[in-house]
Amino acid sequence: MSAKKKAADAAIVPSNGAAVPGRARVQKAYKIYIGGAFVRSESGRYFQVKDLGGDEPGLVENVALSSRKDGRDAVKAAHAAGAGWAGKTAYNRGQILYRLGEVMEARRAELTSELERSTGRGRDAAREEVLASVDRVISFAGWADKYQSLLASSNPVAGPHFNVSVPEPMGVVAVVAPRRPSLLGLVSAVLPVIVSGNTCVVLASEEDPRTAVTFCECVATSDMPGGVLNLLTGKVSEVAPHLARHMEVQALDLWLDDAELTRELETLAVATVKRVKKRGVAEVDFRDDRLAGLSSLTPFLELKTFWHPMGM
Amino acid sequence: MSNLVASATARAAERGPYIPPRTSPVDQIFVEERAAALAKRSIKKATKVAGLKLAVRMMDLTTLEGKDTPGKVRSLCAKAxxxxxxxxxxxxxxxxCVYPNMVPVAVDCLRGSGVHVASVATAFPSGLSPLAIKLDDVRRAVGFGADEIDMVIDRGAMLSGDYARVYDEIVQTKEACGHAHLKVILETGELGSYDVVRHASDIAMAAGADFIKTSTGKVTPAATPPVTLVMLEAIRDHYYATGKRIGMKPAGGIRTAKQALHYLVLVKETLGDAWLTPELFRFGASTLLNDVLMQLEKERTQAYQGADYFSKE
Incomplete structure (x- = not known):
């Protein structure tokens, strides 16, 4: 191909597909992900997010502003998906999560460009975060059929009984994802919850909801059943209290530096004796592989212990 | 067998010839649009609480399963x-609402409470047994203490145009009920069109039904808002023609508090406040009650409720 032809092609299709003379811009509506479907907020509200980097800094796009009822719908979907997801074999859950890693790998360029324009941290930083995120997903996929053997135990008891403890998922976990890093943080918060058979409702980073929605597009094509992972965009302080009060939510995973909101959510969670896991985000190094360790799974597991008479 | 038919014919002769009721055709598009439009009403806060409490008092709490036991009926009555x-x-x-064999258990549990005991009868749910057996079914259920009888019409007769037979069976079932109220189940899911639903409603009311009811709950689709609207309009026209108020009972497929409120809107807009009473409107339901209770608790506590916190009947 001649240099002249190449230049002409580049002029017709710029890397971001925008700004071609005479072509109408096709902009994406960033919708929330509930029960395996991308939907608008039932409230009809949206908010605007501005590109901080990438090809068109200053570009403004609309993102759904979730309401209390979106939270309710998401919990309903998560609750309905619980039995099916927990009932799959650990091996199958691992396969599905690995496939999520495969899909993200194939869509690395898209995830990178989302991160780049939303964070303004530059292409290299974005690329590095996407690679780390894919690797983290693969790590958790590997955990799916291994953590059970490490956490289960055969306990000594004073009598002629076998006494065995096995880990089981808790049910629906509400996750407030870290504000940043918006993708690696999201992956590191959500994967340890769902790998063991829990389902979740995630409140995406307020700073960068678009990368989270694009991540959900990977989830949607990964064979993960609808409702296992539900993602809401918008204001955490508006929706999280309703999740903390919701009686069908078993645990809260709060990646939040807002001490006041954390205290409010903890207080609300008392009524239903929810398990609350608090994490300061500022001091976490999300690149640390220990975040993909066994201890990341244990907060959202219950140990079931059963007795069986010996000699039968 | 021929004797039974002969005696039925003789009784019909005593009452005079069957005169088909005047039935107007149903505008399908209009009915569906209107039912959908009325379902868009938003009912909140105190109005919602009042509506839901009314819906509870209008509920025919139902168990109609082959695996029903006295224990289950007793716990259902406690919840009722x-x-x-x-x-x-x-x-x-x-x-x-129970099967005839469970009526004595329910009567025992509900004595003196004002809660009625309804029993399905007439070879529920198909209704395809000889009339003598169906009438005997009714008499026994009433004898056990049921004060409301939910009968099924012979849909085969309705669809093959034997309207006189449908009418006559309802008349005789009404006689067999004695003091008990009669609800006539049309099984609208099997009738095929709104026109047949309207016609069956008119026949049932002319034959002496106290209530007309959409479905057995054993056939899908069961109660739907448009089919209910058709029946409510039949009730309205019957009231204008005769001055008699007939009750309505949608049953089957009504599972959420929101649906229940929309049915109340349909009644209010079609028949007015006079019908917003358990004497003239009932919901046939088994899982609806828990959803209504969850919504009431949500309004009281402001926390979304979990199904695990409510008894399963």
Whole structure:
């Protein structure tokens, strides 16, 4: 191909597909992900997010502003998906999560460009975060059929009984994802919850909801059943209290530096004796592989212990 | 067998010839649009609470399964009397609806409470047994103590145009009921079109039904808002023509509090406040009650409720 032809092609299709003379811009509506479907907020509200980097800094796009009822719908979907997801074999859950890693790998360029324009941290930083995120997903996929053997135990008891403890998922976990890093943080918060058979409702980073929605597009094509992972965009302080009060939510995973909101959510969670896991985000190094360790799974597991008479 | 038919014919002859009721054709598009439009009403806060409490009092709490036991019926009756343990302002429900063999158990549990005992009869749910057996079924259920009888029409006769037979069976079932109220189940899911639903409603009311009811709950689709609207309009026209108020009972497929409120809107807009009473409107339901209770608790506590916190009947 001649240099002249190449230049002409580049002029017709710029890397971001925008700004071609005479072509109408096709902009994406960033919708929330509930029960395996991308939907608008039932409230009809949206908010605007501005590109901080990438090809068109200053570009403004609309993102759904979730309401209390979106939270309710998401919990309903998560609750309905619980039995099916927990009932799959650990091996199958691992396969599905690995496939999520495969899909993200194939869509690395898209995830990178989302991160780049939303964070303004530059292409290299974005690329590095996407690679780390894919690797983290693969790590958790590997955990799916291994953590059970490490956490289960055969306990000594004073009598002629076998006494065995096995880990089981808790049910629906509400996750407030870290504000940043918006993708690696999201992956590191959500994967340890769902790998063991829990389902979740995630409140995406307020700073960068678009990368989270694009991540959900990977989830949607990964064979993960609808409702296992539900993602809401918008204001955490508006929706999280309703999740903390919701009686069908078993645990809260709060990646939040807002001490006041954390205290409010903890207080609300008392009524239903929810398990609350608090994490300061500022001091976490999300690149640390220990975040993909066994201890990341244990907060959202219950140990079931059963007795069986010996000699039968 | 021929004797039975002969005696039925003789009784029909005593009452004079069957005169088909005047039935107007149904505008399908209009009915569906209107039912959909009325379902868009948003009912909130105090109005919602009042509507839901009314819906509880209008409920025919139902169990119609082959695996029903006296124990299950007793626990259902306990729930019927006091649906929400800590709030006596909720309930009791309108009636408990069971199979004939479970009627004595329900009567025993509900004695003196004002909660009615309804029994399905007439070879429920198909209705395809000889009339003598169906009438015997009714008499026994009434004898066991049921004060409301839910009969099924012979859909085969309705669809093959034997309207006189449908009419006559309802008349005789009404006689067999004695003092008990008669609800006539049309099984609208099997009737095929709104016109047939309207015609069956008119026949049932002319034959002496106290209530007309959409479905057995054994066939899908069961109650839908448009089909209910067709029946409500039949009731309205019957009222204008005769001055007699006939009751309505949608049953089957009504599972959420929101649906229940939309049915109340349909009644209010078609028949007015006079019908917003358990005497003239009932919901046939088994899982609806818990959803209504969850919504009432949501309004009281502001926390979304979990199904695990409510008894399964």
């Amino acid at each position: 009397l006091r649906p929400l343990e800590h709030d006596p302002s909720v309930g009791p429900v309108g009636a408990v």
